Amino acid sequence: MRDLSIYIHIPFCVRKCLYCDFLSFPVSASGSGMQAREMESYVNLLEQEIKENAEKYKEYRVVSVFWGGGTPSILPAEDVSRIMEAVKGNYQIAGDAEITIEMNPGTVDASKLRQYISAGMNRISIGLQSADDRELARIGRIHDYRDFLDTYELAVKAGFCNINIDIMASLPGQSVLSYEQTLRTVTALKPEHISAYSLILEEGTPLYEHQSEYHFPSEEEDREMYALTKEYLASCGYHRYEISNYAKTGCECRHNKVYWQRGDYLGFGLGASSMVQNVRWKNPDEMEEYAVYVDCLAGKQEGFWVDRQILTVQEQMEEYMFLGLRMMCGISRTEFTRLFGCRIEEVYGEVIERLCCQGLLLQENDCIRLTDRGIDVSNYAMSQFLFDRN
Secondary structure, eight states: OEEEEEEEEEOEESSOOTTOOSSOEEOOTTOOHHHHHHHHHHHHHHHHHHHHHGGGGTTEEEEEEEEEESOGGGSOHHHHHHHHHHHHHHSEEEEEEEEEEEEOTTSOOHHHHHHHHHTTOOEEEEEEEOSOHHHHHHTTOSOOHHHHHHHHHHHHHHTOOOEEEEEEESOTTOOHHHHHHHHHHHHHTOOSEEEEEEOOOOTTSHHHHTGGGSOOOOHHHHHHHHHHHHHHHHHTTOEEEETTEEEOTTOOOHHHHHHHTTOOEEEESTTOEEEETTEEEEOOSSHHHHHHHHHHHTTSSOOOOOOEEEOOHHHHHHHHHHHHTTBTTOEEHHHHHHHHSSOHHHHHHHHHHHHHHTTSEEEETTEEEEOHHHHHTHHHHHHTTOSOOO
């Protein structure tokens, strides 16, 4: 029986953050009027898509489910439970499956959190980003630090014992000292997992379009924050297992590791991506097209086709390298040979030797991984494993 992971996309949020380029759009937190009907319609489509796909995956065992968005916790808890029932009723769920839901502070209460646990969720991810209220306001977050703390305390009281907190560096107006204070504040809570990202200005977002109006940390300050993250989180007992992710022992995010290790995953919902046995496809990202797509799955309509890309062996090798090297454990020579039927040196020998000479790559027995210096220039190092670098 093959392992399978499931991603569920909820595109709704209270308000888009100024840096956000995800497939999401704001709705009323109260879910009134037309917006409530839109969410109800979406939940119906999502439930139908989950059920219509099930027959093809009877021989798979689901090892993780991840609810992302948007803000999944904006949905009524009854809808979340209903969708989870569709998953559990149509797929084989491993007894120790990791089931995660993302949430923003202030979008849950004690009752909703208890319902999540009843629905089978055992991991939550809370988007804090910063413990400084001024920094939160500058990036358009819907909450302040007190809202976050209330949400965190409610989650712990409800019984969640596997919690991730998202934080961000290089925010407008942020200093090394204020970022260090965020690190200290978050680690004092002793969550099981911390995701620490640097802000990326994405074209088309308000923050990108108005960046001249903000003061951003310098490159030197950005490097200081990056180094501080590694050193301080290590001193607090969090081991770095991926470029931007830190965890207590045994609390690595199983779902995200599926992506980095090229496991099989199904994406349900608007714009969700899937990859199963080296075939990749993506759902429509317009609501009307998504509705037609789901109707086609159910046999109610004909003629809608989602493009499927069958990955070539070269594309599989490229992904194996540049995704696997995101992890601190690196990639395995033995696994490469098992997957592709040849030694890694036959394909990448010259690249590996050159990056080792540059101090960016390290070989240790069966393992090949990035050095600290290699992680600092990871985009360059990983790009060297693309067959067509021109």
